[in-house]
Amino acid sequence: MIYDRLRWNLLWRRSWPVGSVDFRNVSKRYDNGFEALKQISVSIREGSMTFLTGHSGAGKSTFLRLLLRLEHADRGAIAVNGVDVTRLPERALPAYRRNLGAVFQDHHLLANRTVYENVALPLRVGGMREKDAARRVRAALSRVGLLEKELQFPRALSTGEQQRVGIARAVVNRPKILLADEPTGNLDPELSRDIMTLFQQFRQVGTTVIVASHDRELINSLGFRIIELSQGQLLRDIPGVADG
């Protein structure tokens, strides 16, 4: 216990590399025979912001699901910080996922929980003290501009607000990697841009951000790296200009 605490503090203070991602010849075929990814090899460095784009069925969501270990790769390796996560045992997955943040198009908020409780969920799962958790939740809600709505239920919020609650929940645990699957799918252009601005803010504090989106116009305007997939294959890899 003491050793773990010491190790954690030392590593954290040494600016532990937050989250590099390496897909090496990754293939994924679903049970119905659909081949979602074919021999994909991509490297994403820590602290960067990357967009995955392509038409429906191109493999964007599968890419993120494989990274979250919601799906198993049939072939290849997915290295996160140099560790092949395709070989992580089941019992190691909860701890692995606690270091990732995930945002989805349909938010996956719990309707019977308040905004505060929804955002606090990852901290509860991690066993954080209520007092510390409250501080974190309020900081996250403040970041997404919803602090005053912490006691409301999701159904009382607009779609854009619900998405921001989803983002607050994804970042409240200070994830090493933030994954977003079509986070602006239901939003108008102005709200979409707000959401992307939020993601950029998280990248600036060192989080690796990977966003799957088919909104080419929006992602082209941001100037970050774009990986374009088509029918499960890498079509284009356009380096970003805003990524430093």
Added chain:
Amino acid sequence: MAKEKVSTHPWPSPPRARFAWFRDHARVASESFGYLSARLATSLLVWLLIGIALALPAGLFLLQTNLSSLTGDWQGRPGVSVYFERGVAKTHVDAVIAKAEAQASVQQVWHITPEDALEEFQEFSGLAESLDLLAANPLPSSLKVTLANSADVVDLQDVARILGAQKGVDEVVIEKTWLERLAALSSLVNRLGVVLGAMFALGAVLVTATSVRLAIEARLDELRVQKLVGASNAFLRRPFLYFGLLYGLGGGLIALMLLSAVLLLLEKPLATLLGSYGSTLNVVGFDFTFLAGLMLLGGVLGLFGAVLASQQRLGTVEVV
């Protein structure tokens, strides 16, 4: 790409906050209680089902315990009844008493005078007025002789033979047939209790498992999200184990209430029945140990049902 690390995890695990496990249990216990209270009608139904399932075998256990007590403490020992000729001289009676007490296998000898016998008969037969019409007491003097627990059938027959040969003795009756029946009944109740206990325990487990399974289905969305944000299987299972435990404990409580009600209802007729055998009602076994044991049994069965349901269902819950 950088050289692969030997580590099995991309990031070092942060230490869990101190007392996090206890805190989480306290929170989950409180939430589970709140969940069951908020659905009181459903919870009451489950508690009743489990309570009835527990009450029957527990009732049989009580019955068996009391039958054992009845046959063991009072009538369980083998004995003989010695009936004297009517108008027998007291010296003959005393001689037979002395003879009986002299036998090694005899434990105790009671003398029942004709007056005592008549009084007892009047009290329990309901024929008091009819007996008053008789000119003289028709009942003979008698002895009730009990043998030590270690005595066997041969001892019993020897004592009966010796006492039967004494002067003034009219008849010696070996009192074992109805005792054997009572012992056989006790044994039957015992076995019935075991069989019914097993069946109803299974019923209680299945009721809890079904209820917990329904609770899991109702919270599937929440479980999926929890799994996504890194909840372990133990974390996901915990609230449902508390449901099972609370269902079981509640069921145990209901069973206790049902048994108390049954005992209250049966108190009078039982007292009358036992009185007819010359005994008083003294329910054995319905004590704190029994009450605590029944509650504990309910809790364990509920927990077991919850483990079954959660193992079976949570293993197949897919993340969003």
